[in-house]
Structures are given as C-alpha cells and as structure tokens.
Amino acid sequence: MERKAILVVDDEELIRESLVEFFEDDFDVEGAGSGEEALEILERRNFDLVISDIRMPGIDGFEVIRVIREKYPRTKTALITAYDVDDYIKLAKEKQITNIIVKETPFNFDELGQTSHNLLTGEFFGIHRYLDYDAKIEQLTIQETEAIQLTIGKIVDFFRGITNDEEIFEVCDLILDELLHNAIVHAPRDQDGKPKYDRTAQVVLADEEIVHVAFGYDQRKLGFAVIDNYGTLENSTVLDLLDRHISGSGTRDYQGRGLFISRSLTDRFIINIHRGVKTEIICLIYFTGDHDYVKPLCINEI
Ligand SMILES: Nc1ncnc2c1ncn2[C@@H]1O[C@H](COP(=O)(O)OP(=O)(O)OP(=O)(O)O)[C@@H](O)[C@H]1O
Ligand SMILES: [Mg+2]
Structure with missing residues (x-):
C-alpha cells in the first residue's frame, strides 16, 4: 500500500525533527521550518495531512491552513501548539478550525499518532x-x-x-x-x-x-x-x-x-x-x- 504523506510545519527545529522522526516509520514525511517553506513544498507535491504549528514568524499556522483549504481541499489539516489552546478558541471559531493538537512535556506521541491516523482515515467514532x-x-x-x-x-x-x-x-x-x-x-x-x-x-x-x-x-x-x-x-x-x-x-x-x-x-x-x-x-x-x-x-x- 502506498504510504500516506505528511508535512510537519514548525519553526522550532527540535520539535519539527522529533515529529518527523516519529512519523518516518509509517509515513512519507517532510518537515518545513516556516509557513512560507510549507507553501513552497505544497506547490511541488501533494500531502494527505499537514500538521502546522500556530505561532511562527511570517505566515502563521492559521494562514497555512487557509491556503491549503483553498488550494488543496483534499489535504487534511491540524494545528499544533505549545500554548494554551483556550487562547485560540476565538480564532478557531472565526476560522472554523476544529483540531488543535497540544505539545506536552513529555510529548504525548500516542495521541499524536492516533489523531493523525483518525484524520487520515476519517475513522473517528468508537471509544476503543x-x-x-x-x-x-x-x-x-x-x-x-x-x-x-x-x-x-x-x-x-x-x-x-x-x-x-x-x-x-x-x-x-x-x-x-x-x-x-x-x-x-x-x-x-x-x-x-x-x-x-x-x-x-x-x-x-x-x-x-x-x-x-x-x-x-x-x-x-x-x-x-x-x-x-x-x-x-x-x-x-x-x-x-x-x-x-x-x-x-x-x-x-x-x-x-x-x-x-x-x-x-x-x-x-x-x-x-x-x-x-x-x-x-x-x-x-x-x-x-x-x-x-x-x-x-x-x-x-x-
Ligand atoms: N447531543 C446533542 N445533539 C444536538 N445538540 C446538542 C447535543 N448536545 C448539546 N447540544 C446543543 O448544544 C447546546 C449546549 O449544550 P450544553 O449542555 O452545553 O447546554 P444546555 O444543555 O443548553 O444547558 P445546560 O447548561 O443545562 O446543560 C444545547 O443547547 C444544544 O443546542
Ligand atoms: Mg446540557
């Protein structure tokens, strides 16, 4: 089966690298260090899922998602943040963002894997x-x-x-x-x-x-x-x-x-x-x- 492609967008290298490493075994994954770079990469190839940090200098995560929805409507998206998600609820409401993943210490990779799987497959239902x-x-x-x-x-x-x-x-x-x-x-x-x-x-x-x-x-x-x-x-x-x-x-x-x-x-x-x-x-x-x-x-x- 062809591997699904994931793009990870985060300006913090350490986090980007650890996310890329996490996805590497099961996915075709690339990392982008800024919103600008993400949009460039997206111009050249398709991704099934883009996970983007919210706060980045220049083009932020909300803008990355806006562009993706407009230009690549089949690509699934999620935001990720180290900050309090509650601070972003108003923006999420305005921009109709429904998925924000949190960066915890230690990072909850189980949950990241499961959220990504759910987004990629559309299989959300069931507590199991x-x-x-x-x-x-x-x-x-x-x-x-x-x-x-x-x-x-x-x-x-x-x-x-x-x-x-x-x-x-x-x-x-x-x-x-x-x-x-x-x-x-x-x-x-x-x-x-x-x-x-x-x-x-x-x-x-x-x-x-x-x-x-x-x-x-x-x-x-x-x-x-x-x-x-x-x-x-x-x-x-x-x-x-x-x-x-x-x-x-x-x-x-x-x-x-x-x-x-x-x-x-x-x-x-x-x-x-x-x-x-x-x-x-x-x-x-x-x-x-x-x-x-x-x-x-x-x-x-x-
Ligand atoms: N399972 C559901 N199906 C459809 N609409 C729902 C469902 N659960 C909640 N809602 C909608 O969401 C609104 C908010 O629900 P919420 O439980 O927060 O408040 P409430 O039931 O209106 O009041 P209360 O404070 O007494 O619970 C509801 O008024 C209803 O319109
Ligand atoms: Mg109620």
Whole structure:
C-alpha cells in the first residue's frame, strides 16, 4: 500500500525533527521550518495531512491552513501548539478550525499518532480508538431521562474496577448527567428540524432514538462515549459556546454550560459528528498522576 504523506510545519527545529522522526516509520514525511517553506513544498507535491504549528514568524499556522483549504481541499489539516489552546478558541471559531493538537512535556506521541491516523482515515467514532488495545470496554443503552442516575451508577461501579479516586467518580457523575441529558433531550429533532423535546421535560425516547453509552479503561485512563442517533449537534454551536465561556461572557449564562463543564473537567474531550446520523461525545480522564492538564481541541465531522 502506498504510504500516506505528511508535512510537519514548525519553526522550532527540535520539535519539527522529533515529529518527523516519529512519523518516518509509517509515513512519507517532510518537515518545513516556516509557513512560507510549507507553501513552497505544497506547490511541488501533494500531502494527505499537514500538521502546522500556530505561532511562527511570517505566515502563521492559521494562514497555512487557509491556503491549503483553498488550494488543496483534499489535504487534511491540524494545528499544533505549545500554548494554551483556550487562547485560540476565538480564532478557531472565526476560522472554523476544529483540531488543535497540544505539545506536552513529555510529548504525548500516542495521541499524536492516533489523531493523525483518525484524520487520515476519517475513522473517528468508537471509544476503543482512544484507549489502549487491551482496554476493557462495556456498553449500555438508555432510553429515558428517568434512567440517567441508574445508568451513571452502573458506569461508576464499573470504574471502581480500576481506581478508587472518589473525585473522579464525582466528575464522571456530573459529566455523564450533562451528556446523557443532552443526548436524550437536545439531539432529537422533529420533521421541521426543531428540537423535539423541551429541555426540562421527562423524555422517553422511541426505540430508534435510543442513546448508547460505551465506557472503558486501560492502564492510564478511563473514559466514556455518549452516542445519540441524530447527529444534530453542530461544531459551530460547540465553538461558540466554548468561546463564550472562555472569554468570560458566558459565565453567567444559565444554560449552555454542560459541554463547557465537560471539557473543563476532563483531560480529553472529543466530539465526533456524523451529520444526520449520530453524534458521539467522548471524555477521557487520566488517573495516573503524570499527566499535564493541557487540552487539545478535537471536533471531527464527517
Ligand atoms: N447531543 C446533542 N445533539 C444536538 N445538540 C446538542 C447535543 N448536545 C448539546 N447540544 C446543543 O448544544 C447546546 C449546549 O449544550 P450544553 O449542555 O452545553 O447546554 P444546555 O444543555 O443548553 O444547558 P445546560 O447548561 O443545562 O446543560 C444545547 O443547547 C444544544 O443546542
Ligand atoms: Mg446540557
């Protein structure tokens, strides 16, 4: 099989070299030391994926992506930064950027490999992709708002098999409550595309509307995925809402906190949207102490 081509753009040589080295075994990879150089290289050949640093002298990462989208629409893109992703949410919203990878120390190569694989193949769905291959994973379905607490109880009990950190259970409880509620009341739409249920209603879903929850853990982290069968969440809604809360203008919003809180309290927050088919929201929490609390931006839409 022909190897996929990746272009890594970063003005810091050490980082560029280490990324190139990481991809070398499996990909046809090149490095560019600036936005200008990246655009030159792109003139001469095709790449399947371009991963670009945001802040660079001259042409920055946002501009590199803008040009790629215009000239090479088939090339997948992601930004990467050593800075706080939250500082870039407003720009991401304006420029419709949905993937920002973080440079952590030590660098999380597992995650880089997996994010790149997902972008290259378009295979985002499924919590198994985000846990190690030997992870323990189970599934449940939920059909009514009344059953939310019971479902959460079962999931938390399952997590007791790997950790006894009560704080993590509290976080899981809070977030699952938000996400399950969202999936049951917000996802369903009527024929006119309007929300089918009131946000405060007790809802019993029809069989075909049933919500799935997958949950599991490996040696370092646990996580869950809440999946609805509508695919009505929009990435602009998510970016808007994150921006409102991060910029401070949304702190007093009575509504629209569920997704923001879920991202804030977890280490990895991944949104996968297959429009009109399903939305999957995945939360991962590292229970080993050696994890930095930097959060990437990861919204995938197919
Ligand atoms: N699974 C989903 N499918 C479709 N839309 C969704 C889904 N989850 C969230 N949304 C949309 O995103 C918005 C924000 O959700 P979020 O949970 O952050 O706030 P909320 O549910 O409106 O209020 P609350 O603070 O009570 O959770 C919702 O109002 C809804 O429009
Ligand atoms: Mg909500």
